[in-house]
Amino acid sequence: MLTGSKSTFKVRQMGPDIKERMLSQSGMNARSDVLGLPCLPGEVVLQRAVMVRKKLTAREGRGWLSGTLFCTRFRVAFVPQDAPKPDDNADPVLLGDHDVALASIEKVVVVGPNRTKLVTPNSSLKFTPEELVLYCRDLRVICFLFDRLTPDAQVLEITHTIAKTYQPLKPGSVSAFQNAALEMKQFLSNRQRDAHMNWHESAADWERELERCGATGWRVSSVNDRFEMSTSLPRYMAVPQKVLDTELKKIFAHFNDGRIPRWCWRHPRGSDLLRMASFQNNIYHEKDDIRNLEMILFGCHGSLCVVVELGDELPSPPDVQLAHGRLRALCLGDISTSVTVPDDKWLSTLEGTRWLDYTRSCLKKASEVACLLRGGHMTVALQEAEDRDMSCVVSSLVQVMCDPYCRSRHGFQSLLQKEWVTAGHRFYSRSNYHRDNDKEEAPIFLLFLDCVWQLWSQYPSRFQFTDDFLLALHDSAHLPLFSSFLANSQRERCRRTQNVGQCYTPVNGWREPHSPDGAAEPPDPPLPPVWDWSLQYSKRRQAGFTQPVPQTPAPRPLLNGNLNAETDARRASDATPGSVFLFSRGVFSCPANLLPWRGAAGISGVYRKSHRRAPSSESVPGLERLLSVRSLARAPSDPDRDPYRPLLPLLMGPCLGLWRECYHRGALHAQAFSHPLSAEHSHPLELLAREVRGLHRRLTAEGRPSRGADINRNAGNGTFLFSGPPPKAPASPAAAEETPKENANKHTFLFGRAADTRSGRSDSKTSDSDAS
């Protein structure tokens, strides 16, 4: 039943609490530990220490929290003294609010009376630590303080246990964390999938997306159903209706890794966003192929295609890796190395990381593409050599800017499924969870999250998700537990979960526990997707992931952009049929060899006529005018004037901020930075709202509901406090309960983050409110 005994690591000294420890080994069904730690199925408490205090960050209200520290094979858990008794019936949460997954720990440092020491699995301690500092990969720093009353043995034991358990001894080996996770497979596999989002996994999912965007002229092709055409592309993709599957099959060879132009999104004005890998140049272009290549590239717009080259202006994966490494080193303020950047060099050192430069260039590129798409009647094709890094960033940023749906939590999750997870971003290699592939490591996804945060901080009220959600996503990306991140392509994900009928040798170090009768083994239960938030976050924390947004009627998609009245756009689309422009470094050009098949000699056929004419020079200024929206200083946010206006970020130096809530969490010296959130202390507005609700409830309870119906009218000046008329005669208390709930949301919007200043958070409390 338990495999805890299999992994033998020596505990140097058996503490007096060995009995308790044995007791704590709970069975698959027992959830609550006798010591107060609700264990997960199969989880084993390895060590614990009592009378430990956890240092709270400003966000948690600052100060210290006393409790018990546990180390299991899966996490370092901290149970506060006065924590409410865990409810045995509640769904278990993998990580409590105060827990750290062993897998996210990067470094263990102890602080003694007058020294600090980095603890490695092999190191021995010559002093009793007073403080235990866990540096995490997600830039958190968690600090525990041992009390003098904590038994020395416990202190030493837990330090050693954590140091030995948290990381693989050699690169590539399976960490204890994953062993533990595997033990929980049963538990993890029976999770329900979130039905509110589009997973983009089935053909129906893609149909739904085409329909949502009003993308006529496109169909879902299952030509890659068995990943035979391209190993990195998903099973289903959206291609022009005009192209048959048999024709399509010949196209794959013309693109790097078979990543042909695929539809991503349609702008309400009718332009389509495509993405593709670079062309295979050393291939013979048959006449029929050329026709199909042209068709697939132009989609349902015969006239104009703009190829946006992503390679030369955006950072390469090694650039991003280097920048992120520098940023980490700068922000973490590591006490074990004592090399910190002096304060007066902070700004230039931050600049020197180039991280902000890179976010700027990604956002700039995405804004340009977003502006181009406003033109209507064209396809904009993002082209990157491999189509698996920057095109994920840019295509999803464009959609976040243009599509309000992508700024809701579920919409954003669907977007990430579409443009990252199924599109084959190499999460596994880029994350390098096992430290065995340093060459490929590059936090492209984290760069993207930073870009989204920049947009969020400039338009806080236009997003339904909050920066807490972005932070949760940021932290989850560091946990090697989610199927979303533990594979490089959809194919790998599928092979893991399905019995493909052949012996599967993992490519990148993921070892399945060896089973003697491999053939008869049922398929591995799938790992959970990252979107299963209740695995990690309590209901309370999840409630902070979203905020109400004012309802702006979504612009209706225009069919083929025919209703488009804007002159710029019409000008742009007046181009000669079949014009292709390259957009690179902010300028449009039409190099002869842009489409390799066109440059080839001896082209004949239907397209020849249009090729002979040089592309109309008029269309270039038309396109450029589309871009000029970016530089035009307009009145801030006037959504009524142009519902299709994308959220364009300000990109000047002073406008890009550092995501402090994320990168500065670890800077212990700066923990006083304050926007504490505390559930106990309410803002007066909230108190007022609660008061109104309470009084209203009391009035209805008094049994004269007719008065309640007047409430909206009473409010005067047209502001309705309750979203609907309260029930005339509440039949059940539940009905009466409903109205206040809706109301609460409304209020949260009113004085919540929606009213934020541009880059700052105006939370409703100062730190001092918590001190009292």
Added chain:
Amino acid sequence: MEKTGSVDSLGSKQSSSRHPSVDSLSSSERSTQVKPPSMMSDSATSSEFSPEIRVKPKTTAKNFRDSDKEELQLLPNEVVQDTAQDVTYFCPFTGALCGIVTVSNYRLFFKCTGREPSFVLDLPLGVVSRVEKIGGASSRGDVSYGLVCKDMRNLRFAHKQMDDTLKKSIFEVLMKFAFPVSNGLQIFAFEYGQVFPENGWKVYDAISEYKRQGIPNESWRITKVNDHYELCDTYPSTMAVPVNIPDEELKRVAAFRAKGRIPVLSWIHPESQATVTRCSQPMVGVNGKRSKEDEKYLQAIMDANAQSHKLFIFDARPSVNAAANKMKGGGYESEDAYQNAELVFLDIHNIHVMRESLRKLKDIVYPNIEDSHWLSNLESTHWLEHIKLILAGALRIADKVESGKTSVVVHCSDGWDRTAQLTSLAMLMLDGYYRTIRGFQVLLEKEWLSFGHRFQLRVGHGDKNHTDADRSPVFIQFVDCVWQLTRQFPAAFEFNEYFLVTILDHLYSCLFGTFLCNSEQQRLKEEIPKRTVSLWSYINSQLEEFTNPLYVNFSNHVLFPVVSLRHLELWVGYYIRWNPRMRPQEPVHQRHKELLAKRAELQKRVDELQREVTNRSASSSSERAGSPTRSITPVQTFV
């Protein structure tokens, strides 16, 4: 705390200020009456705080009202002096614009002709630091003028060479009215006769402010020794000093302190009785002179606080500068002479360094910003570093008083620049009262105006001598520090960012009398309260513009900000507000006002419902005796 009857040295209160007719004005008239004096009142909603470009919405109902604002609306007693057609304004952001320039005795008004959306530039002449004629006549016969402004921008205009050589260029006319002091004219504030429903001159009364702090008490008394400004002409007439030092001894202490600025009480901790006192440097000199009276005086300050047997002397200067001052007769307290006192240098640089730093900052933000080197350029101005040092100094003071329960003495050289910054910031951290709108006004009136920060010299109101070495952005720096505090504690301040920007705008505008002159004595002599309008009259008449909707009254909390450079930011909303590409993307100011309205409405509804519940429970108490009652705690609002 406003006591109408109390007479402070600022002279008699204006009886005319609360004109009875004001209240009978219709609301629309009243709103226009209140609005015009702001340099940016109308634009605050549409483009946040930068009024330079006003975009006219095409179809909204607001259009009608906004179109009025595009025409020049003269203030009371504002007179148009000259108008010129066909003047080109070289806007660094949108290119050259042609239009009409009007110069009055208060402002320069430029309206672009034939351009949609219309473009208006409304510039109080007070912000002009220098006017220079650029180059000779160009080939087209244009003459070009550059206006260097005190509020982080430069403007360039050009117009055709005058045919009539005797006629003065409009910019020559402008020069006369931009520098009235140099031209023997009166600053416009003396002519501006606007009447507001509130009288800002009543905001601060020294006696009641001391009373609020519990002074006089057994250790501190209020002295009238400076009633005629004989002890110290840069101090106010009302001061709080230790009880056991008689007035005669105060005079001997004054002899030992630079400019006679003896240590006086700024703030006293309501519980521990630890105090913040301020003064100027001791006149130690190269020979290390001592003063028994001064030593006794500091001992008395220490003894007034029973909690601690130590006194901290914070010298705002770098120690090198403090030592260098000995050559000029000044210096610092030696720890031999002052027993139990510990001297700490706070390393804050002098006014010249600060001026240079802000000049560099202007260079990198106006008009163009170099994106790729923005942060290192910002670092090279050292502006944020200076901000950090000032905040760090104030933090140490606040920490010593609050956590150490120790009294502190703060001084720099003269005790009117860095000292004012430090004491007022420490007081903001320590005392929630100063974080309210009125409290902040009191703080400025007390620590800055009454204790003689030399606004006239530092700003150079109406003075054409722009190279004057006495000019320095000391006060701006202080307001910047306050803004940094509001960023870190967004719910602790009753006022919003617009309040701070407005204060800085009217620091230069010369529309209000508040920041005129160098000391209380001068203000009294010039009869400023009688002859001018207070900025607080304007602000307090439309508080909703300046109120932070997120404010929670944490009056008993001490704010300890993080002063690491990692947590300081450049105040983009002030320094770079002229750049249209820096506008906030969302109308925050507008939304905050909506929040305030919502809050007021909720409060109203609570009151209504409470009344109803009370009525009903009175009527139905007999039949519903068993129903659970919910105790209703009255909720306060801070609107």
